[in-house]
Amino acid sequence: MRLSSKVTTLLILAAVIAIAPVFFPSSYYFRVGSLIFVNGLAVTGLVILIGYAGQISLGHAGFAGIGAYACALAPVHLGLHPALAALLGALLSAAIAYLVGRPILRLKGYYLAVASLGFGILVSMVLSNEAQLTGGPDGMAVPELGLRAVLKAIGIDLSNTEFWYAFSGLVLVIGAWLALNLYHSPTGRALRALHGSEVAARTVGVDVAHYKLVAFVISAVYASVSGSLLALQNKFITPDVAGFMHSIEMVTMTVLGGAGSVLGAILGAAILTTLPQVLTIFQEYEQLMLGLVMMLVMIFMREGLLPSIARRIRGRAE
């Protein structure tokens, strides 16, 4: 029996997430794992924007910032449960992405890159400057999600790191499933069509502006949920989450693994999240390495790691 690539991807992802803990020597690895999943979720959103629709954004950390600060602020000021706060953050991100995306997605290439970058920097500027609300550059505390206590009450007792590993892993699988479904849907086909040629897509009746906006809003929601998960599991958040470097890291993870493939992009997230943790010496060299990876991948493996390797293997088999 031959499985569809969608099912294969989801099976691989779920299996890796479920089996990996067997090999974890300490709880620290659960922490790294959950960070990978959180980044993987944001990157899955960018696969929809960059890989499917062929648009770029250098400001998606801005949406992660909105999601993160929603979880920090809404429980305190609006009395919302943190889970509802994350939902509010996602809705807010979608609304802002819709408003910002409508004008800026008319732009192409460099202009779109700079406009989205400017948006991301404006968000992080507001988060740093409005200190009486956000605590400024020092950051602020985020309340407990409370789901772990509920699980404990029904007899599932997980440590904090184990819980966040499982929970963000689950969210990532759901996110990947939705993204893969989208790929094969009419919307996904429209996105891929306009990626290939906007003019050609338009001539066959694709509303190019509409579908670009759809991809932008969806990817913003992914980034927002990823920011919320990060805030909730760290129980603390600083404006760095919305910073330029975070946006760049997201894009680099996406293109490193392969912007056209959900699994590839998550692999990219895993590599770039793990490297600094594994090599402590990496700290000094982090920017140097990040820049080098960005250049090398784009010059030598334009499709990204996973698609390039897959092609090589397939080429040998034939």
Added chain:
Amino acid sequence: MPELLQFLLSGITVGAVYALVALGFTIIYNASDVVNFAQGEFVMLGGMITFFAHAAGLPLPLAALIAIIVTAAIGVALNKLAIEPARGAPVVSLIIITIGASIFIRGATQLVFDKQLHRFPAFSGDQPILIGGATILPQSLWVIAGALAVFICLWLFFTRTLIGRAVLATANNRVAAQLVGINTNYVMTLSFAMSAAIGALAGVLVTPITLTGYDVGLALALKGFAAAMLGGMGNPKGALVGGLLLGVLEAMTAGYVSSQYKDAAAFVVILAVLFAMPQGLFGRKSTDRV
């Protein structure tokens, strides 16, 4: 009134730096259609190398000269090692490559030098000059004069010299330029060298006022890009006027609105220009060929 004049003077000083960065963008964009996001790093390198050469005992003019030459060499290396191998790549790839180069240069600078802020002495002392109740530093005059001099030299270069026209021809149509015997690879190398040297010069001129550190490049690149867009991408006159306008606007925002949000001015300009008049102040309206 002196208040307004003061903001205007400081705005023009900063604006002259943005204009130099924008001119650097313009040269590379004209020759290759690449927007080089590492442009701001050239400014940073100009300042940093000058500081460390000066600290090592070299006289300031020699240190500055070395900084400009080394930065120009780095610009050429960037073209040869990263831009040329990726020729024909989609714009998204080129954006990621030049941003990668920018982050790489930043990371390398912080390893080779350090993470401190640095400054070297101003060229003609720090005694402010009084103009109608406002003051201006002698170094500001150096910056403004530098921007004007570079602009005039570029103008002469592009209109009066054969090689300058070869650059314009390459920009216009690469294949046609090759057919009439222009060495387009040489033109590309030259453009990157000139662009990097102009960036480094800006860094040398402005460091006594604003200080320099390994991470100042990105903000400069963005503002230079905003200035170039405001003036009309690819137009040297637009780069100069756009830079000065952006500097003044920023100074006014800092003075009358909020100094915390002065950096927001550049992005508001970017967004406003993009929506209202994408071709900029001096740009021609362009149409895409399908």
